Amino acid sequence: MKFSAQKGTKDILPSEIYRWQKAEQTFASVCHSFGYEEIRIPTFEQTDLFARGVGDTTDVVTKEMYTFEDKGGRSITLRPEGTAGVARSFIENGMTSLPTPVRLFYNITAFRYEKMQKGRYREFHQFGLEAFGAEGPSIDAEIISVVDIFFKKMGLENIGLRINSIGCPKCRAEYNKLLKDHFRPHIGEMCEDCRERFEKNPLRMIDCKIDGSKDIVKNAPRLIDYLCEDCKAHFEGLKSELDALGVKYEIDPNIVRGLDYYSRTVFEFVSENVGTQGTICGGGRYDGLIGIMDGPATPGIGFAMGVERLLIEAEAQGKLPEKPSHVRLYVAAMSDAAKKTASKLCYDLRLAGIGCETDLAGRSFRAQMKYAGKQEIPYLVVIGDDELANGEVKIKNMANGEETPVKLDEIVKYCQDNIV
Numbered sequence: 001m002k003f004s005a006q007k008g009t010k011d012i013l014p015s016e017i018y019r020w021q022k023a024e025q026t027f028a029s030v031c032h033s034f035g036y037e038e039i040r041i042p043t044f045e046q047t048d049l050f051a052r053g054v055g056d057t058t059d060v061v062t063k064e065m066y067t068f069e070d071k072g073g074r075s076i077t078l079r080p081e082g083t084a085g086v087a088r089s090f091i092e093n094g095m096t097s098l099p100t101p102v103r104l105f106y107n108i109t110a111f112r113y114e115k116m117q118k119g120r121y122r123e124f125h126q127f128g129l130e131a132f133g134a135e136g137p138s139i140d141a142e143i144i145s146v147v148d149i150f151f152k153k154m155g156l157e158n159i160g161l162r163i164n165s166i167g168c169p170k171c172r173a174e175y176n177k178l179l180k181d182h183f184r185p186h187i188g189e190m191c192e193d194c195r196e197r198f199e200k201n202p203l204r205m206i207d208c209k210i211d212g213s214k215d216i217v218k219n220a221p222r223l224i225d226y227l228c229e230d231c232k233a234h235f236e237g238l239k240s241e242l243d244a245l246g247v248k249y250e251i252d253p254n255i256v257r258g259l260d261y262y263s264r265t266v267f268e269f270v271s272e273n274v275g276t277q278g279t280i281c282g283g284g285r286y287d288g289l290i291g292i293m294d295g296p297a298t299p300g301i302g303f304a305m306g307v308e309r310l311l312i313e314a315e316a317q318g319k320l321p322e323k324p325s326h327v328r329l330y331v332a333a334m335s336d337a338a339k340k341t342a343s344k345l346c347y348d349l350r351l352a353g354i355g356c357e358t359d360l361a362g363r364s365f366r367a368q369m370k371y372a373g374k375q376e377i378p379y380l381v382v383i384g385d386d387e388l389a390n391g392e393v394k395i396k397n398m399a400n401g402e403e404t405p406v407k408l409d410e411i412v413k414y415c416q417d418n419i420v
């Protein structure tokens, strides 16, 4: 029987893994430069965590979760996103008493049973970040600038920042009344989901995928016009902080985010490049989340970025990194005595952190040369009986053919200085 990868999953092969590693290293280093530390959370949690923390009216929770009963009869769910798990860990591990803001970032796989389409996977990768305990708009501007600097470090251009405020429970309650009055006479024309949202969370009717293009949705009152004084001041504060940083943005009243725990600031980074338009990163403030998870009321804000989506964008912009050559030197051996010297030399080189290879397959000298060429190993050294007798070899730069004589017992030092 031949096996194949499951629908919606994908192998990341050595031929492309360096792209992922470059993105991961860049993201980690940008996060570190702000004082964010990495957190690793479990792949699965109890199902209730997501029902509570993500919101049980969202598509993610109602339609897309990988939920199963384990052998102990517990309802388990593969994480569909990172925030709920990080928030659970934050509460459970006493991080609520740490000095604020508590800055955490993550690099995870997540799982959603979604309709198959190009670039969408059921097991997918996310970079994300959460900051807990900071109330004012400065932290909003900070996490937005993490993304902005990350894109710059990746060399990406034309990714627009869109911001909005979805207010607090106070202004949203007022606004929900207006929204219901607006939609009530037309509820029969809306999709089934919207009819349910009308009762539970009318704000989410604004970003309905089915009804979003209808005039009744486009002409709906905009929450940004009905913010309470505190929410208005917060949003103005964010705008002036972004202005001070020189981070450009547009205000987009239609960003509401699909998750119930968001409040005030919401934002998206959207590609404006032809062919790859779409959201790469989305985030926002969720001041109510820690409270509804029975933690002490703590403000929070975060974002998540789709790594698959990010790499498609990097490729479209011609900004994928070059494949690095981890193996820098090929040590060819022309005799049995030379093979022993070659093996010991490789051992010493690796101990010194220099990637190298020598033949293990009993290849002829010619076949060794052919192998080294095929692997595109950038430097070559040949050890034969003459080299052993003289105690000296030539190290050849394969790109320009240049040869440098080096004493056998100085090869490690030479390589450290010249070919790493």
Ligand SMILES: [Zn+2]
Pocket: 167, 168, 169, 170, 171, 172, 227, 228, 229, 230, 231, 232
């Ligand atoms: Zn408010």
Ligand SMILES: [Zn+2]
Pocket: 190, 191, 192, 193, 194, 205, 208, 209, 210, 211, 212
């Ligand atoms: Zn709808």
